[in-house]
Amino acid sequence: KLGMAFKKDENFGEWYSEVVVNSEMIEYYDISGCYILRPWAMEIWELLKEFFDAEIKKLKLKPYYFPLFVTENVLQKEKDHIEGFAPEVAWVTKSGKSDLEAPIAIRPTSETVMYPYFSKWIRSHRDLPLKCNQWCNVVRWEFSNPTPFIRSREFLWQEGHTVFATKEEADEEVLQILELYRRIYEEFLAVPVYKGRKSEMEKFAGGLYTTSVEAFIPNTGRGIQGATSHCLGQNFAKMFDITFENEKGERSMVWQNSWAYTTRSIGVMVMTHGDDKGLVLPPRVAPIQVIVIPVPFKDADTTAIKGACESTVYTLNQAGIRADLDARENYSPGWKYSQWEMKGVPLRIEIGPKDLANKQVRIVRRDNGAKVDIPSTDVVEQVGALLEGIQANLLETAKQKRDACIKTISTWDEFIGALNDKKLILAPWCDEEEVEKDVKARTKGELGAAKTLCTPFDQPDLPAGTVCFASGKPAQKWSFWGRSY
Numbered sequence: 001k002l003g004m005a006f007k008k009d010e011n012f013g014e015w016y017s018e019v020v021v022n023s024e025m026i027e028y029y030d031i032s033g034c035y036i037l038r039p040w041a042m043e044i045w046e047l048l049k050e051f052f053d054a055e056i057k058k059l060k061l062k063p064y065y066f067p068l069f070v071t072e073n074v075l076q077k078e079k080d081h082i083e084g085f086a087p088e089v090a091w092v093t094k095s096g097k098s099d100l101e102a103p104i105a106i107r108p109t110s111e112t113v114m115y116p117y118f119s120k121w122i123r124s125h126r127d128l129p130l131k132c133n134q135w136c137n138v139v140r141w142e143f144s145n146p147t148p149f150i151r152s153r154e155f156l157w158q159e160g161h162t163v164f165a166t167k168e169e170a171d172e173e174v175l176q177i178l179e180l181y182r183r184i185y186e187e188f189l190a191v192p193v194y195k196g197r198k199s200e201m202e203k204f205a206g207g208l209y210t211t212s213v214e215a216f217i218p219n220t221g222r223g224i225q226g227a228t229s230h231c232l233g234q235n236f237a238k239m240f241d242i243t244f245e246n247e248k249g250e251r252s253m254v255w256q257n258s259w260a261y262t263t264r265s266i267g268v269m270v271m272t273h274g275d276d277k278g279l280v281l282p283p284r285v286a287p288i289q290v291i292v293i294p295v296p297f298k299d300a301d302t303t304a305i306k307g308a309c310e311s312t313v314y315t316l317n318q319a320g321i322r323a324d325l326d327a328r329e330n331y332s333p334g335w336k337y338s339q340w341e342m343k344g345v346p347l348r349i350e351i352g353p354k355d356l357a358n359k360q361v362r363i364v365r366r367d368n369g370a371k372v373d374i375p376s377t378d379v380v381e382q383v384g385a386l387l388e389g390i391q392a393n394l395l396e397t398a399k400q401k402r403d404a405c406i407k408t409i410s411t412w413d414e415f416i417g418a419l420n421d422k423k424l425i426l427a428p429w430c431d432e433e434e435v436e437k438d439v440k441a442r443t444k445g446e447l448g449a450a451k452t453l454c455t456p457f458d459q460p461d462l463p464a465g466t467v468c469f470a471s472g473k474p475a476q477k478w479s480f481w482g483r484s485y
């Protein structure tokens, strides 16, 4: 069966589940919150990884792999680091029939796995900076509604953990990595994001401050954290005794960062660009950018048509374009069109007897359905230009949709109205945690409470005398508020 049973603007949740399955990204698994990532998803993950890994290698990050398991006493090294997270930790308690002497946790994140060894490896300033990155899976036994890519009990990520002699170096790297995350979203996934700082309440409790890139899903009116880059300060250095002897022979504590993005990024892309025909892939992350389909005609020369298709694929591949041929005999062209549209392939090239005779090919765009006939000799240049056009169009369209959801408010009533209208709310805030807690309490409900998403680095000007929408106290900053994933 092809085609979508659910419409994006009518049943978003069902639409999303259907798209990720019909496009062959995901197969549901018999453990709740766990999903099979099929090639159509893993190839996207690998394209993102290729970019990000090359970029952090330029920043001198070294690849590591730490164990999946961590002992109970090490995991609980510092109460405030994992206090609220305890229910999410998955434990191994047996091997075969026999109980383990002590339960072993499966890593939900790797600070406690890594930092005892950072303490051992770092003695002198000459051992700094230490720059560790690992690509791995983590497990968090969450209970809120599982969603493929967006919220799963196991997911893939990279986690960077860096150690510096000075706060200045750490502060600089936090922003360098955040910029890479912005590039992943805007330049690859064509998803607009805001860079900002998390509030004291929303930040990583174990750190000094948290920055993030924040996306927004217009269909649900929910913000979603795209990636996060923390400055940990010297908190973990204290916890794990990570000190070094500086040039003057004094013992000092190190300054640390940690940062991650995850397979959630693929889900954000699906939600942003997908339509009622299925997935719409930004060309820079499309495993197949162009699918070439022969269109045979009753007595036409099918061999010549297939030959033209094969040479078109070859020519495109030689130009570094990810093109493929769908010459399956057991499916009609029409069926193939629908299937590759469902999988979100950015361009389709059709070659039939007429095209052959006119030495042209027909190109069809997935994003806006536009059809264009071009001379076969121009195919590389035209396809290249079309792919760039699609990439830009997807980002621009997503930006306009997101911007249309932004509501700048100044009073509580306006805030509630905007929340009910599924808006991304920009509000003047007094920056007091009590007020943040109060807003959460006053907006509790089955759709979830409103919270601060981030304080965007790019601050609109705040006229003197502006008061906080929730407390009436003098506003200190503009922050994004809303419901979130």
Ligand SMILES: O=C1CCCN[C@@H]1CCCn1cnc2cc(F)c(F)cc2c1=O
Residues within 6 Å of the ligand: 081, 082, 085, 086, 088, 089, 108, 109, 110, 111, 140, 159, 160, 204, 228, 230, 258, 259, 260
């Ligand atoms: O967000 C990052 C970037 C990569 C490295 N880790 C940091 C902070 C992770 C915050 N966090 C997030 N979730 C957790 C879940 C747990 F079950 C648990 F024991 C601990 C945590 C936890 O520390």
Ligand SMILES: [Mg+2]
Residues within 6 Å of the ligand: 140
């Ligand atoms: Mg969590």
